[in-house]
Amino acid sequence: MTSTETERNRQLALDGFAEFARGNTAVLHTLLREDFVEHSPGNPSGRDAFIAHITKAPVARARLELKRTIAEGPYVVMHYLMIEPGQERGTAVVDIWRFEDGQIVEHWDVVQPVPDPGSVPNGML
Numbered sequence: 001m002t003s004t005e006t007e008r009n010r011q012l013a014l015d016g017f018a019e020f021a022r023g024n025t026a027v028l029h030t031l032l033r034e035d036f037v038e039h040s041p042g043n044p045s046g047r048d049a050f051i052a053h054i055t056k057a058p059v060a061r062a063r064l065e066l067k068r069t070i071a072e073g074p075y076v077v078m079h080y081l082m083i084e085p086g087q088e089r090g091t092a093v094v095d096i097w098r099f100e101d102g103q104i105v106e107h108w109d110v111v112q113p114v115p116d117p118g119s120v121p122n123g124m125l
Contacts, residue, residue: 005073005074006071006072006073007071008102009071009073009074009075009076009097009099010069010071010076012031012076012099012102013069013071013076013078013097013099014066014069016028016031016104017064017066017078017080020064021063021064021066023060025051025054025055025060028047028050028051028054029047029051030103031103031104032047032050032051032103032104033047033100033101033103033104033105034046034047034048035047035105036050036104036105036106036107037105037106037107038050038106038107039106039107039108040107040108040109058082058084059082059093061084061085062082062083062084062085062090063082063083064080064081064082064083065080065081065083066078066079066080067079067080067081067125074098074099074100075096075097075098075099076096076097076099077094077095077096077097078093078094078095078097079092079093079094079125080092080093080095081093081114081125089113089114089115089116089117090113090114091111091112091113091114092111092112092113092114092124092125093109093110093111093112094109094110094111095107095108095109096108096109112124
């Protein structure tokens with residue numbers, strides 16, 4: 001692992017997130033490797049199948065507010081707030097991406113609805 005690899009992967013993830021958040025789902029065609037592996041239940045593996053799925057998923061229509069990014073070698077972790085149209089509080093999301101040769105090869109996530117602020121006195125994000 002080198003700091004150059006870490007920073008390159010962090011920047012690829014940040015640029016890809018920004019494009020996707022602007023509604024440019026086409027960015028996934030270059031960001032994801034063809035044999036991309038998805039670890040989230042209900043989401044398909046494979047670049048084309050995943051893109052077909054994710055462009056119809058709520059995240060493609062939501063406002064995304066990036067809160068933090070952590071990178072180490074091939075792994076980039078992104079923590080963000082996803083607010084779908086008509087939602088008040090949104091959903092907290094943590095994505096874990098594994099990069100190889102400048103493309104994402106694996107993905108894991110944790111998704112949790114943001115509860116009433118009174119039930120989380122220190123906040124979720």
